[in-house]
């Protein structure tokens with residue numbers, strides 16, 4: 001089923017897909033990750049050169065001024081090609097958070113050029129701290145200080161800068177710190193999805209310029225970031241889900257058991273039909289959530305959460321089925337299909353879990369028409 | 370009460386005895402190996418050490434008949450023993466010898482074979498792996514192509530086996546090989562016991578999806594095996610193998626492991642770190658899973674109660690295998706939901722029983738993702754869930 005896209009969107013998708021197909025080899029990726037390189041600087045530079053990093057940035061700030069729909073096109077391809085560079089992280093942070101900074105011009109130029117790789121740091125140990133962080137932004141005779149810690153930051157290994165969510169005297173605050181700054185310590189660890197995570201500790205003095213937003217603006221930025229991240233993670237999940245399905249269909253056509261291709265067994269055909277049905281339903285919701293976000297639709301929050309819940313549910317089921325229908329070959333790390341499963345599992349709880357999204361969905365009434 | 374056992378067994382005293390032994394015998398390293406087990410295999414050395422300790426105690430193979438080193442325990446005692454081992458976090462020894470080959474040898478082996486092989490299995494000195502599957506023959510096992518041609522008093526084996534778990538740690542392999550190409554596939558297969566040190570055998574390990582190495586491909590090039598290593602008659606290998614597969618499927622006590630998973634889930638339900646505690650359906654799903662585990666437990670008891678030791682549960686073992694493995698997968702899903710991002714770190718070194726340092730994931734989550742990944746394989750190995758359902762359709766429903 002074709003998705004409806006504008007001509008520009010089709011061009012973007014085709015070019016990006018062609019690039020990743022030619023230049024993002026699964027085996028090279030495996031070797032790179034095994035060597036502890038969770039992202040590849042030459043890839044990131046290529047993403048910048050193709051304009052992907054400028055895509056979510058407003059035109060008057062030197063970007064391309066595109067929206068969630070275009071970001072989702074890239075996110076979907078990230079899922080399909082198992083991109084480990086923090087593209088959805090960087091897009092969501094630059095679109096939803098950095099634009100609030102007084103220094104936005106210079107920051108966003110660096111993002112677009114690929115020299116500043118921003119990742120949001122929200123999670124802390126302990127559930128209660130998740131949206132009301134214990135990390136503190138304090139002021140002492142005109143000197144700002146950030147103290148606290150953040151944990152399990154996906155792609156934390158690849159970030160050059162963190163947008164840190166903290167609490168301050170005036171409520172929430174977003175602060176931008178370099179991972180190399182004095183007073184920032186970073187513990188990197190490998191992850192099952194190959195992205196490389198990190199946990200951070202901060203005791204840093206800050207310039208005014210590093211404080212991106214406080215109070216109500218920071219709260220709104222948090223909402224915008226979470227909703228965009230939900231949409232983009234749903235899109236990436238969708239891409240990985242579709243790829244898991246495609247790989248399964250291809251494999252079952254080739255694999256012969258009992259003298260015939262696996263794909264000729266009706267028991268398996270029906271399973272693959274279900275996988276397709278659910279993937280298409282997810283696709284509709286993900287694209288609708290993009291459009292709702294881009295149109296500023298009153299129900300955009302509901303759509304973001306609906307997409308997140310649907311993609312998490314379907315991604316899990318389809319990637320599990322993909323492994324089952326492959327049999328033993330899917331359980332080796334040398335074969336691609338299990339990597340979709342691992343990435344989908346990691347995305348399931350990234351920024352917000354399915355349960356949290358469900359609960360938030362239930363709390364948001366549908367807009368009146 | 371059992372007629373041959375007129376004095377009622379005092380199971381509580383038995384349980385206490387097992388507990389006291391475990392408390393004494395399990396070192397902190399062995400317990401860590403048990404805790405950090407993410408598949409059916411624990412750390413290899415720890416599992417091997419534990420087998421030698423059990424053997425020294427006379428508990429090396431409780432399921433075997435007493436004359437071959439079994440304990441003479443009744444079903445209930447064997448269950449209690451396994452349950453206590455699990456609760457005490459004893460590591461799992463490599464079980465292909467004890468759980469799979471042992472019953473075959475006892476059933477089909479010659480006296481000489483039993484004397485040659487059973488002692489090494491029960492002591493853990495010999496480590497056996499299972500060479501059935503091949504690249505082209507998984508579910509359709511009968512299509513296997515590894516050949517054994519008779520040459521005097523020897524067979525000459527050529528071909529390859531894949532997914533051979535633990536082959537890189539094994540010194541023996543039991544294999545299905547083709548000895549007759551002219552007859553219908555099942556009728557031309559034999560069961561061979563092969564010393565892995567024989568010239569012509571190459572073992573190539575490869576990583577599983579969780580990043581650990583348990584699987585291997587094994588290559589045979591003109592490997593000479595004495596005909597005395599044939600188990601059962603020539604071309605009767607399929608009958609031997611079928612008996613073994615049913616043991617493999619039914620021989621596990623799924624509910625012991627499942628109840629352990631449930632108690633983890635219950636602990637998590639009230640934990641501050643539970644990422645799923647705001648999910649309104651989570652507690653319901655845990656409760657429903659618990660009810661399904663109860664149903665499986667009663668089914669296991671119903672089936673096992675009607676069998677005496679050493680009997681073969683037949684096609685009903687497929688029912689238990691499908692339910693047990695799929696329930697295990699549900700528990701693993703619930704655990705990963707509760708762990709969220711904290712389960713995503715992958716630190717291979719942490720799984721070693723020697724490791725006592727810090728972990729990127731919280732202690733209760735270090736194995737969660739690997740367990741979730743490996744739970745997916747449980748409906749693939751030992752005959753896939755689809756093949757099990759096929760067996761039920763054919764042999765139970767008569768379709």
Ligand SMILES: Cc1cc2nc3c(=O)[nH]c(=O)nc-3n(C[C@H](O)[C@H](O)[C@H](O)COP(=O)(O)OP(=O)(O)OC[C@H]3O[C@@H](n4cnc5c(N)ncnc54)[C@H](O)[C@@H]3O)c2cc1C
Pocket residue numbers: 255257258262265267268324325326327328329331498499500501502504506507508509531532533534535584746749750751752753754755756
């Ligand atoms: C972790 C692990 C450990 C293992 N350890 C061992 C070991 O120690 N020794 C050993 O010999 N083997 C081992 N195996 C191999 C295992 O037994 C095989 O993977 C299994 O039999 C399935 O075969 P396959 O992988 O070739 O899948 P296939 O047979 O190719 O099956 C692929 C899919 O098609 C389905 N399918 C096949 N035929 C039909 C049909 N007629 N109708 C409907 N669906 C069908 C299957 O159910 C499966 O979903 C292991 C496998 C794994 C994953």
